[in-house]
Amino acid sequence: MNFPILSSLILLPTIGALFIFFVRSSNSQYQSSKYVSLFITLANFFLSLYLWIVFDKSIVDFQFVEEREWISGFVNYKVGVDGISILFILLTTFITPICVITVNATIKNRLKDFLIAILILETFMIGVFCSLDLVVFYLFFEAGLIPMFLIIGIWGGERRVYSAFKFFLYTLLGSVLMLVAIISIYWITGTTDVIKLYELGIDAKYQNLLWLAFFSSFAVKTPMWPVHTWLPDAHVEAPTAGSVLLAAILLKMAGYGFIRFSLGLFPDASLYFVPLVYTLSLIAIIYTSLVALMQEDMKKLIAYSSVAHMGFVTLGIFTMTQQGIEGSIFQMISHGLVSAALFLCVGVVYDRLHTRLINRYGGLVSIMPKYAIVFMVFTLGALGLPGTSGFIGEFLVLMGAFKKNILVATIASLGVILGAAYMLWLYKRIIFGKLINEDVKKMVDLKRFEIVTLWLLVLPIIFFGFYPEPLIDSIEVSVANIIDMNDLDKINKLALGD
Amino acid sequence: MENLQLIIPELFISIMIMFLLIFGVFKKNSSQLVYNLTTVSLVATLALIINLDTQIQSSLFNNSYNIDSLARFMKILLILSGIFVMLSSSKYIQINKISKIEYPILILCSILGMMVMISSNDLIVFYMGLELQSLALYVLASFNRDNLLSTESGLKYFVLSALSSGLLLYGCSLIYGFSETTNFNQIMVNTKEIEYGLTFGIVFILVGLAFKISAVPFHMWAPDVYQGSPTSVTVFFALLPKIAALTVFIRFLYIPFYELGDQWQMIIIFLSIASMVFGAVAAIGQKNLKRLIAYSSISHMGYALAGLSTGTSQGVQSSITYITIYLVMNLAFFSCLFMLKRNDEYYENIDDLSGLSKNHPLLSLSLLVVLFSLAGIPPLAGFFAKFYIFVAVINEKMYFLAIVGLLATVIAAFYYLRIIKIIYFDPEKEKFESKHNLGLKFTLVASTFFILAYFIYPSGIVDIISQININ
Numbered sequence: 001m002n003f004p005i006l007s008s009l010i011l012l013p014t015i016g017a018l019f020i021f022f023v024r025s026s027n028s029q030y031q032s033s034k035y036v037s038l039f040i041t042l043a044n045f046f047l048s049l050y051l052w053i054v055f056d057k058s059i060v061d062f063q064f065v066e067e068r069e070w071i072s073g074f075v076n077y078k079v080g081v082d083g084i085s086i087l088f089i090l091l092t093t094f095i096t097p098i099c100v101i102t103v104n105a106t107i108k109n110r111l112k113d114f115l116i117a118i119l120i121l122e123t124f125m126i127g128v129f130c131s132l133d134l135v136v137f138y139l140f141f142e143a144g145l146i147p148m149f150l151i152i153g154i155w156g157g158e159r160r161v162y163s164a165f166k167f168f169l170y171t172l173l174g175s176v177l178m179l180v181a182i183i184s185i186y187w188i189t190g191t192t193d194v195i196k197l198y199e200l201g202i203d204a205k206y207q208n209l210l211w212l213a214f215f216s217s218f219a220v221k222t223p224m225w226p227v228h229t230w231l232p233d234a235h236v237e238a239p240t241a242g243s244v245l246l247a248a249i250l251l252k253m254a255g256y257g258f259i260r261f262s263l264g265l266f267p268d269a270s271l272y273f274v275p276l277v278y279t280l281s282l283i284a285i286i287y288t289s290l291v292a293l294m295q296e297d298m299k300k301l302i303a304y305s306s307v308a309h310m311g312f313v314t315l316g317i318f319t320m321t322q323q324g325i326e327g328s329i330f331q332m333i334s335h336g337l338v339s340a341a342l343f344l345c346v347g348v349v350y351d352r353l354h355t356r357l358i359n360r361y362g363g364l365v366s367i368m369p370k371y372a373i374v375f376m377v378f379t380l381g382a383l384g385l386p387g388t389s390g391f392i393g394e395f396l397v398l399m400g401a402f403k404k405n406i407l408v409a410t411i412a413s414l415g416v417i418l419g420a421a422y423m424l425w426l427y428k429r430i431i432f433g434k435l436i437n438e439d440v441k442k443m444v445d446l447k448r449f450e451i452v453t454l455w456l457l458v459l460p461i462i463f464f465g466f467y468p469e470p471l472i473d474s475i476e477v478s479v480a481n482i483i484d485m486n487d488l489d490k491i492n493k494l495a496l497g498d
Numbered sequence: 499m500e501n502l503q504l505i506i507p508e509l510f511i512s513i514m515i516m517f518l519l520i521f522g523v524f525k526k527n528s529s530q531l532v533y534n535l536t537t538v539s540l541v542a543t544l545a546l547i548i549n550l551d552t553q554i555q556s557s558l559f560n561n562s563y564n565i566d567s568l569a570r571f572m573k574i575l576l577i578l579s580g581i582f583v584m585l586s587s588s589k590y591i592q593i594n595k596i597s598k599i600e601y602p603i604l605i606l607c608s609i610l611g612m613m614v615m616i617s618s619n620d621l622i623v624f625y626m627g628l629e630l631q632s633l634a635l636y637v638l639a640s641f642n643r644d645n646l647l648s649t650e651s652g653l654k655y656f657v658l659s660a661l662s663s664g665l666l667l668y669g670c671s672l673i674y675g676f677s678e679t680t681n682f683n684q685i686m687v688n689t690k691e692i693e694y695g696l697t698f699g700i701v702f703i704l705v706g707l708a709f710k711i712s713a714v715p716f717h718m719w720a721p722d723v724y725q726g727s728p729t730s731v732t733v734f735f736a737l738l739p740k741i742a743a744l745t746v747f748i749r750f751l752y753i754p755f756y757e758l759g760d761q762w763q764m765i766i767i768f769l770s771i772a773s774m775v776f777g778a779v780a781a782i783g784q785k786n787l788k789r790l791i792a793y794s795s796i797s798h799m800g801y802a803l804a805g806l807s808t809g810t811s812q813g814v815q816s817s818i819t820y821i822t823i824y825l826v827m828n829l830a831f832f833s834c835l836f837m838l839k840r841n842d843e844y845y846e847n848i849d850d851l852s853g854l855s856k857n858h859p860l861l862s863l864s865l866l867v868v869l870f871s872l873a874g875i876p877p878l879a880g881f882f883a884k885f886y887i888f889v890a891v892i893n894e895k896m897y898f899l900a901i902v903g904l905l906a907t908v909i910a911a912f913y914y915l916r917i918i919k920i921i922y923f924d925p926e927k928e929k930f931e932s933k934h935n936l937g938l939k940f941t942l943v944a945s946t947f948f949i950l951a952y953f954i955y956p957s958g959i960v961d962i963i964s965q966i967n968i969n
Contacts, residue, residue: 179888
């Protein structure tokens with residue numbers, strides 16, 4: 001217990017980055033820095049796996065808590081995990097090595113800098129998920145902008161500058177209000193320690209404004225309609241590894257923040273704003289699904305589908321039921337895997353043909369059968385077919401929603417159909433159809449490292465689709481605690497007039 | 499005689515000024531030697547200040563000269579910045595042929611003036627210090643006399659500064675008229691009743707001071723002077739006068755006018771908001787790095803003033819922390835600027851940075867760190883500077899100021915990002931020289947390291963600053 005396992009998780013990637021930075025390497029030795037970062041990220045993955053195994057799922061309290069004085073008399077560096085955050089840490093450490101493997105094909109210049117950026121980003125991402133102090137959380141949350149800005153800007157596509165700026169400024173604008181709220185919380189309650197704040201509670205009269213301030217930040221990051229427009233741009237221009245990290249992990253920070261802070265700290269305000277969140281979520285689900293149908297760029301289509309999926313997540317969280325929140329978390333993990341996989345799939349064909357336009361492809365099934373199989377799995381995962389992890393998440397969310405509001409749940413269910421429509425149509429246009437283009441005929445099937453990365457993602461998607469127990473087990477107690485702690489159930493019942 | 503012991507640092511600098519002047523006149527071709535001796539005497543002064551007994555809080559010469567914790571800290575900050583400025587700019591003045599013996603001596607004069615300002619507890623002593631530093635600065639601004647821009651900037655600075663000094667002096671006379679004293683503590687005692695004339699006096703003094711730290715709407719001189727002056731003087735302008743002027747701000751607001759808070763608070767809030775917003779917006783279109791940093795420093799002064807506007811000791815401490823971190827960031831930025839040299843020519847346009855990261859990865863990385871820090875992105879030092887300010891501001895329930903300030907950081911982030919974009923995303927240009935003198939390298943490495951590693955132990959500086967008590 002004395003070993004600071006969480007701090008090691010946070011620091012390890014940075015140490016790796018420093019190592020790569022200081023070890024001089026000529027062009028030919030780029031390989032070595034790749035192996036170093038692969039080693040570091042894998043070590044981090046196994047460390048977090050170990051953490052998951054020794055983690056006691058039956059305890060409500062935060063575990064592996066470390067606390068150190070930081071800004072004296074004001075903020076303490078405090079980290080710890082509960083059943084929810086541990087899953088996100090695991091997701092982060094699982095996705096990052098996959099990104100490192102993919103750099104081979106996608107990153108042509110300044111590989112070393114790219115690896116450093118990814119490692120630093122991993123530090124910040126893990127930090128977000130295990131910080132138990134609002135200021136520390138904000139620090140990690142914002143700091144992640146720097147490496148992501150550079151990843152999009154340096155290694156991105158044609159309109160990379162525009163996208164990088166849009167990403168950075170949107171997110172920063174959303175977050176500054178959160179900083180005001182965090183400082184206000186400090187002056188209202190005298191602490192920014194999340195555990196203490198859970199115990200103290202925040203006076204109801206302040207909650208609405210504080211909730212809105214946090215919401216402004218998380219809504220941009222989620223992203224929720226109407227502030228989602230940065231996401232398609234960022235995704236389209238980012239290199240494959242950047243898109244993967246963005247979709248799989250960075251977006252989840254906001255969902256995590258909603259559960260941890262919006263529900264945990266401001267239960268009354270959360271309840272008050274439920275209609276707002278429902279409306280925005282539904283618009284996101286329906287509207288962005290329709291937009292996704294119209295896309296001609298593969299990455300844009302998947303980006304819009306991410307917005308729709310995150311709509312389910314926000315919807316589920318604010319049903320404030322056990323199923324809804326569990327479903328949201330499950331959906332986030334599942335979407336993390338599926339969207340990462342889809343972006344990798346786009347990356348595979350993009351590396352061969354250097355275009356993301358859907359109509360340039362067609363008939364890939366005859367020349368790339370292996371690719372067709374994995375892409376099929378991910379497509380089905382994205383549309384939530386039973387037997388994939390996507391189904392469990394959506395199902396639970398809808399179950400929670402039906403408990404609360406049948407109209408909302410019905411509209412959201414329509415989104416599932418739309419989701420199936422755009423994903424299957426995408427699959428049809430790329431994989432089936434006639435092989436017309438000459439250059440498409442020359443495309444080769446998956447290389448070995450691509451097979452490894454993609455199948456690594458297929459396995460958990462199918463495994464958790466059939467056997468969601470391990471994940472649900474892990475989050476059950478923590479979710480129940482968040483609901484009990486703030487009497488969300490009771491508040492709900494009062495509001496419904498039961 | 500006891501009094502003299504406490505002002506040994508000031509006496510030492512005065513003696514060194516006279517000595518170096520005579521030495522420089524009688525020894526031929528001694529400009530470089532005088533320059534080095536100046537640096538050494540600054541180091542010695544630093545040692546003398548640190549050596550003073552920290553426990554002593556005394557007022558000398560009929561209570562007109564203060565040696566207290568605030569003065570001590572600010573003087574250390576002042577001299578340290580002075581040393582780093584000297585270290586980083588030595589090569590620049592040689593290459594631009596402004597290495598004359600007067601240059602370092604004028605810098606010493608100006609620093610002496612600032613030290614007097616920092617310690618002053620009397621309107622007349624304060625004004626004396628102010629004029630001593632300003633007169634030296636006028637000459638320094640136009641030191642590159644063959645350059646049209648430099649001459650223009652010196653003249654512009656002189657005319658506008660003289661005007662503001664006049665206003666300030668008028669304010670001082672009004673204060674004297676209504677309080678019958680020039681001593682700060684006495685003014686506080688004698689001004690229990692608010693009269694119109696007194697308010698006018700305060701306003702005039704604040705205008706004069708706002709001019710010195712280039713707060714909007716008294717900022718007009720700053721961009722031209724920053725751009726026109728030799729870069730070695732610009733860095734001096736960007737750092738040292740701000741320390742002195744901010745200290746005087748603190749003294750004025752928190753000793754003589756403390757009881758009149760409702761008279762000046764709105765003015766400071768206005769200056770603060772105007773500076774933050776204007777500095778952020780006006781910098782967007784700039785093409786010259788020095789001009790850009792002028793606007794950036796206008797906006798940074800806005801944040802420092804936001805801390806002062808709270809009227810609490812916490813606010814003052816946050817302002818002092820802010821200015822400390824601001825100094826380091828600007829020092830690092832100018833060190834990078836001094837490194838943009840090719841064939842004995844210095845480059846200062848933003849476009850010259852294009853693709854810098856391919857040829858000079860380390861220099862670009864430092865610039866990246868500095869610019870993100872100036873933009874206030876965590877976990878760099880610049881974020882903490884702003885964080886402390888907003889903690890103090892929000893504690894006083896001044897939400898409007900906090901939100902405007904934070905929105906201004908988003909606008910400001912845009913132009914910092916633009917520089918980063920040019921450095922990292924744009925195609926490369928010709929290489930710059932990669933050989934630099936040791937002092938410059940040391941300055942850059944030390945300041946970048948400070949910015950980067952500040953988050954590991956943020957308490958250090960805060961603890962020191964929290965021991966400063968104002969009255």
